[in-house]
Amino acid sequence: MGATASAGSTPIVRESRPTRPSRSSGWIAAWLPAIPLLALVALGLVGPAIVLVAQTFVDAGGFTVAQWTRVLGQAVNQEAIVTSVALGLCSATISLIIGAPVAALVSRMLAGGRAFWLGLLNVAANFGGIGLAFAYLATLGSVGMLTLIIQSLLPSFVPPRSSSVIALLLAYEYTNIPLFVLLTIPAFGVLRDEWWEAAQTASATRVQFWRRVGIPVLTPFLASGWLLIFTWAIGIYGIAYGLAGQSGGTGARIITLQIGSAIQSDVLNGTARAGVLSVVLMAIATVSLLSYRALLRRALRWF
Amino acid sequence: MSAAAPAVAAPNRRAGAGGTARRAAEAALFLGLGLYFAVPMIAVLLYSLATRWTAEVLPEAYTLTWWQSTLADPEILAAFQTTLVLATLTAAVDVALVVPAAYWARVRNPRIRPLVETSAAIPFALPYLVIGFALLQFSGIVAPGLQGTFPLVVLGHCAIAFPFVYWAVDGSMAAAGIERLSEAGETCGAPPWQIIRRIVFPNITPGIVSGSLLAFATSFGEFALTQMVGRGIYTIPIWSASAIRSYSGESGDFNRLAVVTMISFFVLFVLSAIVVYFNRGQAARLLPGAATVDKREQP
Structure with missing residues (x-):
């Protein structure tokens, strides 16, 4: 019966085909409204990315890896890559350690308190760039407010140099912790009250519940939040540019600052250095994004 | 049985001597968090109002001079104007490009969706600095005449901000059930432009508002990309960066920067x-891409 029905319906579909407009105009109708957006992507993102990668492998003589060996062989660039990755790891880990308990608590709040903290976290998460760098200087700079307060209690206190890695880390956390909380709050909704009740019925302790149920369920969510913070922290430029301000090149060496200064001051070698370092950042970001997607797929089993 | 379970669970959850200690720890955590958010803001605000502030815990005296001189400074006003025009254009162009594409992906051609979603992942993952440098190199080959011009900066800002608009608008379309609404419109014989204007737009207003505000905010605060591709385009972040770099310790430099920072912060706060x-009450940035993976898992 089923076979006859499907056999009977096939000719009807075939018959309707010739009545459609020609193949090319059908293609246009199917894609036209999306073409402006796809053109923006092609001109603003994909085309530039291809050119950027290609340029690092091409010179006057054709294909070459000379730029890569030269740039990656320089101690400055090696130091920048190591520092950036370490900064990203530390930043993401601190965000996880502080952010996860905060997310757990905010997710259990009543509507009023929840909206207040979500709003506050949202503002802090969106505050970045030069403004945040200045806020850091006004707080923990050599004459910052917190510096002056601490010095009035402890006269020997000297704040970390504003261009040092520690200062960058402190400033990054101002947006990264709230971002981490916002990213992971939905995950805590996954832990259903019934599971805790079921665990109690089986006379499990709170510790056992978290070890056997809570943490395993949350791990993929927390790990994907960690990965995003890691990826974004490596790519931060504005805050670092503002904080490195008065150091005159003696501050922390990180990839993004090296790219910026290579373009602005290094006339001979600048484009090659900026290109290779940019592609390094691109590679890190791509690997992180793919891992993020894989993790997310695992995490979403619980929805 | 099932009705009794929560009654048993509820007191258990808060019982024991650990309850008060836990409360205290929670209160301390949130107090610390509140201070952590507030102190830098208060410091910037005081800087914008301080006459001199180098030795004491609080400024020696307060004044509105910096606010007056900053708001009368033609350079800063011009930078604000440029920033606002750029951010408005970015939001408007992104909405104009994203809405038709997202709509068409839902009602006609589902093959648009994976393309757009993969594209949205690019600015999501890549640092804006790298996108800016790539755009600089690309424009050097394709259109050297555009380098350092306003249109190129607009193109860059639109390219990095469009995912926010897409996620917001697409989410709104899903919530409104735009496929069925559109079908109903077609059944009544409405032409496509009328469907878009009178059915699609009114039903996805929340998505358009939050998407365009997020695009506006992204453009408003963007520094790395503007610095890369817009030599000579003078926005507020660019002005702030040169102010922070050229700081000579002279009174006034940092105070004006404090005023500008407060204003930008206020704009972002309102947005x-x-x-x-x-x-x-939902957070604006929920694990981006979560919906995508979810939908792909259940075709």
């Missing part, structure tokens, strides 16, 4: 508040 309101 965030509106977005949070339109998302009804």
